[in-house]
Amino acid sequence: MSHFEPWSAERAAAIIAEFNGVDGATMPILHEIQHVFGYVPEAVIPMIAKALNQSRAEVYGTVTFYHEFRRELPGRHVLKLCQAEACQSNGSDHLRDCAEKRLGVKLGETTADRRVTIEPIYCLGLCANGPAAQFDDRMVGRLTEEKLEALMAEAQS
Amino acid sequence: MTIKIYVPIDVAALACGADEVALAIQTEALKRGLPVEIVRNGSRGMLWLEPMVEVETAGGRVAYGPVEPKDVAALFDDGFHEGKGKHSLHIGLTEEHPYLKKQQRLTFARCGITDPRSLEAYKLLGGYKGLEKAISLGPKDTVEEVFTSGLRGRGGAGFPTGIKWRTVAAAQADRKYIVINADEGDSGTFSDRMIMEGDPFVLIEGMTIAGLAVGATYGYVYTRSEYPHAIKAMNDAIAIARKAGLLGKGVAGSKYDFDMEVRMGAGAYVCGEETSLLESLEGKRGLVRAKPPLPALVGAFGKPTVINNVMSMASVPIILSEGGKYYADFGMGRSRGTMPVQLAGNLKYGGLVEIAFGCTLGSLVYDFGGGTASGRPERAVQVGGPLGAYLPTHLWETLFDYEAFAAIGAGVGHGGIVLFDDTVDMLKMARFAMHFCAVESCGKCTPCRIGSTRGGETFDKIAAGVEVEKNLALIEELCETMRLGSLCALGGMTPFPVESAIQHFPEDFGRGPKLQAAE
Secondary structure, three states, X not given: OOOOOOOOHHXXXXXXXXXXXXXXXXXXXXXXXXXXXXXXXXXXXXXXXXXXXXXXXXXXXXXXXXXOXXXXXXXXXXXXXXXXXXXXXXXXXXXXXXXXXXXXXXXXXXXXXXXXEEEEEOOOOOOOOOOOEXXXXXXXXXXXXXXXXXXXXXXXX | OOEEEEOOOOHHHHOOOHHHHHHHHHHHHHHHOOOEEEEOOOOOOEHHHOOOEEEEEOOEEEEEOOOOHHHHHHHHHOOHHHOOOOOOOEEEEHHHOHHHHOOOOOOOOOOOOOOXXXXXXXXXXXOXXXXXXXXXXXXXXXXXXXXXXXXXXXXXXXXXXXXXXXXHHHOXXXXXXXXXXXXXXXXXXXXXXXXXXHOHHHHHHHHHHHHHHHOOOEEEEEEOOXXXXXXXXXXXXXXXXXXXXXXXXXHHHOOOOEEEEEEEOOOOHHHHOHHHHHHHHOOOOOOOOOOOOOOOOOOHHHOOEEEEEHHHHHOHHHHHHHOHHHHHOOEEOOEEOEEEEEEEEOOOOOEEEEEEOOOEHHHHHHHHOOOOOOOOOEEEEEEOHHHOOEEEHHHOOOEOOHHHHHHOOOOOOOOEEEEEXXXXXXXXXXXXXHHHHHHHOOOOOHHHHOHHHHHHHHHHHHHOOOOHHHHHHHHHHHHHHHHHHOOOHHHXXXXXXXXXXXXXXXXXXXXXXXXXXXX
């Protein structure tokens, strides 16, 4: 369950200041920003650039390079379904189809009621216990249609 | 007397309900008035049995698994807290299990036995003997010990670790770094994760030894955001080691300084490539760097840097404590020591198998893995993650060894083996290899960035039956271009799964006779 703070420039400035003097601080700052606000707001980019003496383009480049950094708020719950080979060998394609059908959205999209975002993920390191998924902070192994159904019901309740 | 019960804290166990099982055991014991101490250990690596609960008895630890919360009351009824064997989940003495008995655990010697946050337990089982030895040997002889061991990079490239260390040791600079590549993104691999979650001190000790050996005073573990439990375990262990004087100024009372931290990636597979990793560590886009200069000379923040895989570095403490020769006595040819192999995918007995180089691929799949979980015939394995070749059953006599694999157009990679049954569509897997490369390409090299997308489109045409031979020839040409025209392994090795799939499974690509479905 996500409990994100609303955007606040003061809060963002305080986060950036925490990493004063840290080598290669861009990634740790972006992670912390996303952890607090749920995404990396556009407005934070010039703030980070200024603090780290970089161009806005450099920081923008970093934000957009990594799959993990979001540019907008996700749904209330995020369900990540592993799509890598080991999970494919155990039927992850079928589970993805089930989730897409049940929620009416494709991987990478959020339901219209903004309750749940489903995303692909390439490997959670649970390859001997697949198919694997991550539901918010919870890791789920040996995923079945029944377990997936329960997760989606939980997400929509 | 208090009954000691072990419930793993490894995420593979957690994902299958280990926390709920631990709670159920605690609750049930309270209800029965039994004095129980629950220890949260790492995983032994018999992952099909997770959550695997162990009970300490006079005769050794007795295992039960896979345990679900609903089993707990019956387990107590059947006397599992005394190690009794009545219940159907009873496995027997853990150490006597053939899956473990047949292994040669050096790097994973402690994993699953101890509470990963107990420095005391780590030391009791030989921990920090390697550092002690390194301190007495001094930097030069420590590097030579690693050289003698024959250890080669376990991340996939197989470059001799000793040579890398010599280069960094010889470099002159005001600052040097130890960077650990823990960006374990290959599907079918989890050994780095298991060691970080199950025995984090071994990695810390290895890095400290490396720092002493090459004259580096600071280290980074660069790992994946997909591994939150490993990050937490590492951070906890670092704090404990620092408090005990094993990190910081004058480690373990010596004249050497070393400290370290964990850095988190952000879902970019290419950051497992060492130069891309360094860019990311510095806060930039993970674009691959051209080599030379080698990271050993111009690495993190422009300084000489040892960059090693988790498995390589976690093997260093035992190489120092037992001697390089001891380690080199395992293995075959130029592949010395042991390899933590990870059995994954559609396997009955998936898990971690650390074994000396030189066993056959087939023995790993059958003797350890037990064949498919689905019960259907085996058709292919992919060895070494998304950049690894697909190998048909007739090649499974190949010995698990760097050179033997290279000879059949494959690589051992990071030791992940993923098994597929006969329902696998190899055209789909080849297409996926291209798709994955397109999603994860850093964009620097055109053959990788654009070639992978065009490759995916071409496979769509082949799947639709459009000019199959012409398009397959195009794929072959494209693979050649990607292999020769990409700076790093992502573009350079995506042809491995693609070409091996076409070569070994032509029937899935409209070549040769179609496989007849079993009646």
